[in-house]
Amino acid sequence: MIKVRKPGLQTTVQDNGRNGYYELGMPPSGAMDKYSFHSANLLVGNDENAAVLEATYIGPELEFQEDLLIAITGGELQPKINGNPVDLWQAVSVKEGDILTFDFIKQGARIYIAFSGGIEVPEKMGSKSTYTLCGIGGLEGRALKEGDVLHTGEMKISDVKIGASIPEELRPTFSKHNEIRVVMGLCSYRLTEESKERFLSIDWTVTPDANRVGYRFKGEALDFIPREQPFGAGGNPSNVTDLGYPIGSIQVPAGIEPIALLHDAVTGGGYATVATIISSDLNKMGQIKSNEKVRFVSVTLDEAIQARKEVGEKIEKIKEILK
Amino acid sequence: MSIKKEISSPVPGVFYRRPSPEEDLYCNEGDTVKAGDTIGLVEVMKNFYEIKAEDDGVVETFNVKTDELVDAGQAVAILTLK
Numbered sequence: 290m291i292k293v294r295k296p297g298l299q300t301t302v303q304d305n306g307r308n309g310y311y312e313l314g315m316p317p318s319g320a321m322d323k324y325s326f327h328s329a330n331l332l333v334g335n336d337e338n339a340a341v342l343e344a345t346y347i348g349p350e351l352e353f354q355e356d357l358l359i360a361i362t363g364g365e366l367q368p369k370i371n372g373n374p375v376d377l378w379q380a381v382s383v384k385e386g387d388i389l390t391f392d393f394i395k396q397g398a399r400i401y402i403a404f405s406g407g408i409e410v411p412e413k414m415g416s417k418s419t420y421t422l423c424g425i426g427g428l429e430g431r432a433l434k435e436g437d438v439l440h441t442g443e444m445k446i447s448d449v450k451i452g453a454s455i456p457e458e459l460r461p462t463f464s465k466h467n468e469i470r471v472v473m474g475l476c477s478y479r480l481t482e483e484s485k486e487r488f489l490s491i492d493w494t495v496t497p498d499a500n501r502v503g504y505r506f507k508g509e510a511l512d513f514i515p516r517e518q519p520f521g522a523g524g525n526p527s528n529v530t531d532l533g534y535p536i537g538s539i540q541v542p543a544g545i546e547p548i549a550l551l552h553d554a555v556t557g558g559g560y561a562t563v564a565t566i567i568s569s570d571l572n573k574m575g576q577i578k579s580n581e582k583v584r585f586v587s588v589t590l591d592e593a594i595q596a597r598k599e600v601g602e603k604i605e606k607i608k609e610i611l612k
Numbered sequence: 613m614s615i616k617k618e619i620s621s622p623v624p625g626v627f628y629r630r631p632s633p634e635e636d637l638y639c640n641e642g643d644t645v646k647a648g649d650t651i652g653l654v655e656v657m658k659n660f661y662e663i664k665a666e667d668d669g670v671v672e673t674f675n676v677k678t679d680e681l682v683d684a685g686q687a688v689a690i691l692t693l694k
Contacts, residue, residue: 298623298656298657298659298661299657299659345657346623346624346656346684347622347623347661358678393620393622393684393685394622394623394684394685395685495626497625497655497656497657497681498624498658499656499657500656500657500658578624578683578684579624579625579656579681580624580681580682580683
């Protein structure tokens with residue numbers, strides 16, 4: 290049993306996501322940085338998709354009421370057990386009565402706390418992930434509150450040595466200036482050539498409107514090609530006839546302030562999506578803070594698939610190391 | 613010699629010196645505050661995070677104005693400890 294002494298700013302139970310219901314309008318939720326999420330689970334011997342805690346900017350304060358193996362990955366947020374610093378990206382043993390706290394965040398935006406056995410909450414539509422906008426999944430469909438109690442489950446599948454760690458070269462690096470790879474489309478044909486170039490050539494600043502639903506950016510206005518309003522589309526040039534929004538897709542309502550839709554976002558609507566963040570770079574996107582910069586880099590679908598393959602290979606390497 | 617200490621925001625976001633637009637400032641420069649007193653708010657991800665003094669002291673200066681953006685770890689005010 291784990292007692293929540295302080296919840297942090299926005300700490301939720303997340304797993305690999307509520308996949309398979311997108312066409313019903315149900316976004317997947319799930320960990321924003323899947324690489325750090327899988328890594329945390331592997332470090333405690335869990336199935337890589339077991340439920341963990343995802344905390345944004347501020348870590349929770351937890352009291353352990355059982356002996357456990359835990360691991361914390363993701364952004365640089367120094368964890369402490371009973372006031373003594375412990376390493377990130379490492380299997381750490383905690384004893385009954387130990388208290389986990391965190392310092393201020395230095396780099397990145399989100400951390401993942403995995404407990405051996407995973408977090409046990411009821412599955413909703415095949416997932417333990419919290420989707421707060423709908424109030425389902427996780428712990429009562431909401432972020433953690435002071436006084437909550439978490440139980441561990443049966444998702445442990447292997448033994449990992451206490452102190453085992455993921456080597457530096459397999460950990461993500463963070464920067465205030467980030468390149469995020471995108472595949473142009475589905476509706477980039479709606480932008481003028483000049484605006485398409487501008488979209489890919491300026492540094493966009495992440496606004497404070499940046500959460501699990503989406504990230505809003507500030508930069509310069511973009512222009513759409515004038516057109517006759519099609520049947521079923523809204524009157525603004527940034528509108529198209531409704532379509533499904535790819536996860537990671539970027540829309541630019543009225544040509545100002547692009548929004549990247551992430552794991553808790555609406556699944557479809559009537560804005561032209563001008564580009565889509567490739568799945569491997571969604572991990573990086575989830576670690577970018579408000580006020581930091583993003584430059585979008587256009588890649589081909591083949592390059593995106595190759596990048597996804599490379600992330601998969603890194604996870605396999607981690608499994609090898611922890612064997 | 614008085615000791616000065618920064619009060620920092622642990623989160624990035626928009627800084628406010630009042631609980632809401634109609635209410636008074638949490639405190640003014642020169643005011644005495646106690647450890648745990650709220651001196652400002654930072655709005656991020658549709659949450660308001662209260663910035664609190666960690667010690668008793670006098671608020672020397674605010675480094676950030678209402679509606680200005682702050683970074684995670686940025687000092688928003690300087691406190692002279694009592």
